[in-house]
Amino acid sequence: MTASPSRLGPVGGAAADQRTSFGRLVAALIVSHVGCYVAIITPIQLLLTLRLTAIAGDAATSAFGLVAGFGALVALVANPIAGRISDRTVSRFGRRRAWILVGAVTGAATLAAISAATSVWQVVVLWCAVQVLLTFQAAATSAVVADQVPEGRRGGVSGLIGMTIAIGPLVGLSLANGFPAGSPAQWISVAVVTAGAGVVAAVLLRDTSALVTPGPVAGRRRGYAVLVRTFWIDPRRYPAFGWACLVRFLVTCAYAGNTYYSFYLLQRFGVSQDRLGTLVLQLTLLSVVLIALASVVAGYLTDLVGRQKPFVVFSGVIAAVGLAVLAAAPSLGYVFVAAGLLGVGTGAFVAIDLAMCVRLLPSSADAGRDMAIAGIANSLPQSIVPFIARRCWRSGDTPGCSRSLRCSGCWAWWR
Structure with a gap:
């Protein structure tokens, strides 16, 4: 499997014979997305909290902010690169299918290794590697x-794909709750499902290699220019696509608040670690039902009426109300109400978000790269939100310490 240095054109001709039947195609897309969300969201919502609490103790909240923040930051950079490589891959196994399989299997192996980490810096490095590897799977899918x-x-x-953002965490949390809290078996079970989903998706999918069209091999300057363009689509030239990415970023910021569910429940309401997994699973189950309903209904309606903007406005307003309720929640009952509102808003948005971005793609020949750049709008909030939410764990002991990123307390757990 190699990325050809020659100029590559869009898939066509023989490629048309490799198109997957619609039923197999939808199944492959759903399975691959579920595998990605099992691997990414389950650790963020539960497993990383338990692992970092065991390693860092009282500093776990600060450590989680750095792990999640750096991981998302790495994914931010890797996303368009993975999409570009997918666009240019020449392989008999197919340009998309190859990276779905490779990303899932290697990402799962790295995920399992986190269970053996004994310090925060090891978790940071391994989680960043997981993000990069699974980015290849997500970009290709x-x-x-x-x-x-x-x-x-x-x-x-x-x-239908929008439902996977809820189904994935539900599957992952259900598996994790079948084993003792904080045990390596939780990580390994999630890794097995991740790898299995990648294998199943690769088997179902029919794919083709990128076709090489006649043309000179790009020179060094052209190669540098292509690399720079990998990270940039001029919003002045493609304003509609730029707006679609901005909307995706803003709505995803609302949903990214879920990454702190575990710490929120532990610290705001004093939930015990033994009860934490069950409570997060209940919140996720509520979100699953509402995201599934909202995404299917909104997806059907947007095809029926041929408009997408009203659904975007609706989802943004509902998600904002959900966050406000979550911030002011005086009891666990209000947390469930907030989770429900976020589920409806997220479901309505993801139902049309992917279709909207695909419709506004600047170039069908560079679909992997362009979709990956749109994917930055998903990754960036996952980096920004944890860094903003991060608070120094010694702020209660040392006045003014909460604004000092270099105090000995904040960095003690790196040792």
């Missing part, structure tokens, strides 16, 4: 939608 899903059916498919 998103590009398949642009490659093979007919335009008139993208809303419905986007709605």
Whole structure:
């Protein structure tokens, strides 16, 4: 499997014979997305909290902010690179399918290794590696939608894929809760499902290699220019695509608050670690039902009415109300109400978000790269929100310490 240095054109001709039947295609997309969300969201919502609490003790909240923040930051950079490599991959196994399989299997192996980490810096390094590897799977999977899903059916498919953002964590948390809290078996079970999902998706999918078109091999200057363009699409030239990315970023910021569910419950309401997994699972189950309903209904309606903007406005308003309720919640009952509102808002948005981004792609030939750049709007909030939410764990002991990133207390756990 190699990335050709020659100029590559869009898939066509023989590639058309490799298109997956619609049923297999939808199944492959759903399975691959579920595997990604099992691997990413389950650790963020539960497993990293338990692991870092065992390693760092009282400094776990600060440590979690850095682990989640650096991981998302690395994914931010890796996303467009993974998409570009996927666009240019020449392999008999296929340009998308190859990276779905490789990303899932290697990401799962790295995920399992976190269970053996004994210090925070090891968790940071391994989690960053997991993010990079699974980014290849996610970028290739998103590009398949642009490659093979007919335009008139993208809303419905986007709605079905939108359900996976809830199904994935539900599957992962259900597995994790079947083992003792904080045990390596929790990580290994999640890793097995992640790898299995990648294998199943690769088996179901029919794919083709990028086709090489005649043309000179790019020179060094051109190579540098291509690398720079990997991270940039001029919003002045493609304003609609730029707005779609901005909206995705803002709505995802609301959903990214879920990354602190575990710490929020532990510290705001004094939930015990033994009860934590069950409570997070209940909140996730509520979100699953509402995201599934909202995404399917919104996906169907957007195909029916041929408009997407009203659903974007609705989802943003509902998500904002959910965050406000969560911030002011005086009891656990209000937390469930907030989770429900966030589920409805998220479901309505993800149902049309993917279809909207695919419709506004600047170039079908560079679908992997362009979808990966849109994916930055998903990754960036996961980096920004933890860093903003991060608080110095010694702020109660040392006045003014909460604004000092270099105090000995904040960095003690690195030792």
